[in-house]
Amino acid sequence: MPRRLSLIERFAVIYLSVYFGLVGLQHVAFLFSSSPWWHQPASNTLYDLRDKWKTQQSTIAKGKRDALRPVGKPQMTMMRSSIFSSASVASLKDFHRNTNKSFAFYNCSIPGHHYTFPQVPQFIIVGAQKSGTTALYEFLQEHPQIHGTSVPETHFFDWHYPKGRDERNDFLKKYHQLSLDTNSNLTSDEWQCALRKTYSDFFTSSDADSPGTNDNDIPRDTVFVEKTPSYLFLAETPARILETCFWKPKVIVLLRNPIDRAVSHYRMNIDVKGRTFESLLDEEMASFKSIGLSHAPSRKEFNETTSEHLGFKDVPVLTAEEQKKLHWKHYRKTFTTNFLQRGMYIVQLDHWLEHFALHESIHVIHHERFLSDPSTVYQEVLKFMDLPSFEPGYTQHNVAKYALKRPLSQHTRMYLAAFFRPYNQLLAKRLGPEWEGVWDPWEG
Ligand SMILES: Nc1ncnc2c1ncn2[C@@H]1O[C@H](COP(=O)(O)OS(=O)(=O)O)[C@@H](OP(=O)(O)O)[C@H]1O
Structure with a gap:
């Protein structure tokens, strides 16, 4: 005759059932949330979306990267060296040549916060919309050195880029918990720090309250890529990228029969x-x-x-x-x-x-050629990115x-x-x- 559970045991069983039930639901939700952006909620929920996906996506991306990493390749630990602190790097190529690294960590401060985060990205797929950008981005993410973003498309430089005083203040409040008037309270360096930190968070799993503490496992040859296909369409995007990024990222464009x-x-x-x-x-x-x-x-x-x-x-x-x-x-x-x-x-x-x-x-790709000969086009992209050859699974x-x-x-x-x-x-x-x-x- 099985023993009756005590009150505490019953409570523990209920607690664990609810807990694992919620975890299961979250995974199901995540599967659906990785659908394209037009099935996602409206743009001003950026922060909720990012928080929701950030942890799950980075865990999945890391697992995928580890699985893909060639056996025997050392897992390098990124050293946060003071020589990179606040370094403003004009040319990605020079930086790479001088340091033999693909990226550095950056230190900067705004009132109440000191941040350390990776300098991102090296490459951006900017469009055109409906030209196979998702396929290329997915193929690139399979490359062991390439790391994407924690959301499928950041839309950082179009929908979410803060314009004007009110939007900037709102941005600081939402993301950096700062109630400041940017125009009177922040220097331009501080404002740039806030922008860069927010953007960088799309690429990492670091927690806003303890920035950078989860970044130790980013291998130093990592290349960061983002794709948002509407960037090509917006005349303002290139200048915004140059204002935010540490260097001029390389740009990839796919064009399809209009x-x-x-x-x-x-x-x-x-x-x-x-x-x-x-x-x-x-x-x-x-x-x-x-x-x-x-x-x-x-x-x-x-x-x-x-x-x-x-x-x-x-x-x-x-x-x-x-x-x-x-x-x-x-x-x-x-x-x-x-x-x-x-x-x-x-x-x-x-x-x-x-x-x-x-x-x-800028590397411009003919969509129809990408569709009919994906391997050649993909290798050309890797050459443009200065990355070693790799063959992903070419799927739709x-x-x-x-x-x-x-x-x-x-x-x-x-x-x-x-x-x-x-x-x-x-x-x-x-x-x-x-x-x-x-x-x-x-x-x-
Ligand atoms: N491997 C591969 N190579 C080239 N093209 C591919 C590939 N896989 C999918 N597709 C087609 O790309 C179309 C979607 O493009 P995007 O991913 O850029 O769309 S989006 O702007 O991100 O919504 C979409 O076109 P349509 O099906 O005509 O809508 C996809 O079918």
């Missing part, structure tokens, strides 16, 4: 809008009328059988300024539906080329779940091809002959 990109973009949000792809296109085109594309034919006016490149021949390509204007006017409203604007790659890339040199600091990531109700009509496809044509031609001029006519149905 028509397929637009359809993929629509399929990502199909459940949200309940509108047809064509009606959203027409709406976006109408919004262009106010800023320079007033002569462009509408989809209904467009005649794909004429030879004069289909009515778009004399339509001016939007300048960066015009696109910026449009962007600010419509960005929030059309975030999920700016199919045309997001495919004007040349306008976006030009913002980056003002700050980052093509080939040396982030494939669209929703199908178009009706396949894209030939008329709409040709309308889009004609619309994007002048932008693609300018892009080829900037990137080189291998980009000529790649997405052009009238070529070859």
Whole structure:
């Protein structure tokens, strides 16, 4: 006859059941939370999201890294050396050459806090949205030296970057528990320290109250990478990166046929809008009328059988300024539906080329080539990153779940091809002959 449990034993059984039940739930929640960002809560929950994922993701990432690390490779302990303290490193290459390390720890202070954290990142995948950025990021994360972020996309430099006094104060309060007026109470060095520390936390598992104490196990050859595909689209991002990062990180861009990109973009949000792809296109085109594309034919006016490149021949390509204007006017409203604007790659890339040199600091990848020959493209990326060769498992990531109700009509496809044509031609001029006519149905 089994013995009846005492009150204390019963309490212990209930406590343990509840505890393990909650842990199980948390794991299930985490599995779902690693789904793409559009299934995540709104942007101002950044801090909650980060806290939730940080611990779990870093444990998983560490386990994965340890499993992938070649047998026999020593697990180096990062020494926090004072020679790196507050070092401002202009060139990542010089730093690497001089120290033989991939990154250093950084020390800085704001009122009430002294922080030590790794200088991140060395590489950023900035877009374009729906161009295979998730697949590339996942393949890179499999590399034993590469460490990603604790959330799938930080969106640090677009949604969360604090602009203006109120947002900066809110940022300090939320993350650094500081109730200060940044404009009057913080020096610019302190403000930069707060920015850098917050960003760096996306890459580490360090606790805000005891910064850096969990970072001892980061091998010194670690290369940090983040990906947020909307960065390419935002003209402000490069300057924000340069303000926050310790050096000019190298930038990776994937570009996909803008028509397929637009359809993929629509399929990502199909459940949200309940509108047809064509009606959203027409709406976006109408919004262009106010800023320079007033002569462009509408989809209904467009005649794909004429030879004069289909009515778009004399339509001016939007300048960066015009696109910026449009962007600010419509960005929030059309975030999920700016199919045309997001495919004007040349306008976006030009913002980056003002700050980052093509080939040396920006590596641009042809999405379709990545899809058909992932291994060659991946090895080229590793070469650009100056990392040893590695073969990940080449699988599909982030494939669209929703199908178009009706396949894209030939008329709409040709309308889009004609619309994007002048932008693609300018892009080829900037990137080189291998980009000529790649997405052009009238070529070859
Ligand atoms: N291995 C590989 N190589 C190239 N492309 C791939 C790969 N795996 C997935 N995909 C396709 O990439 C599309 C999603 O792109 P992103 O991950 O950049 O989307 S997102 O901006 O992060 O939401 C998405 O396209 P659609 O399926 O047409 O939507 C994926 O199918």
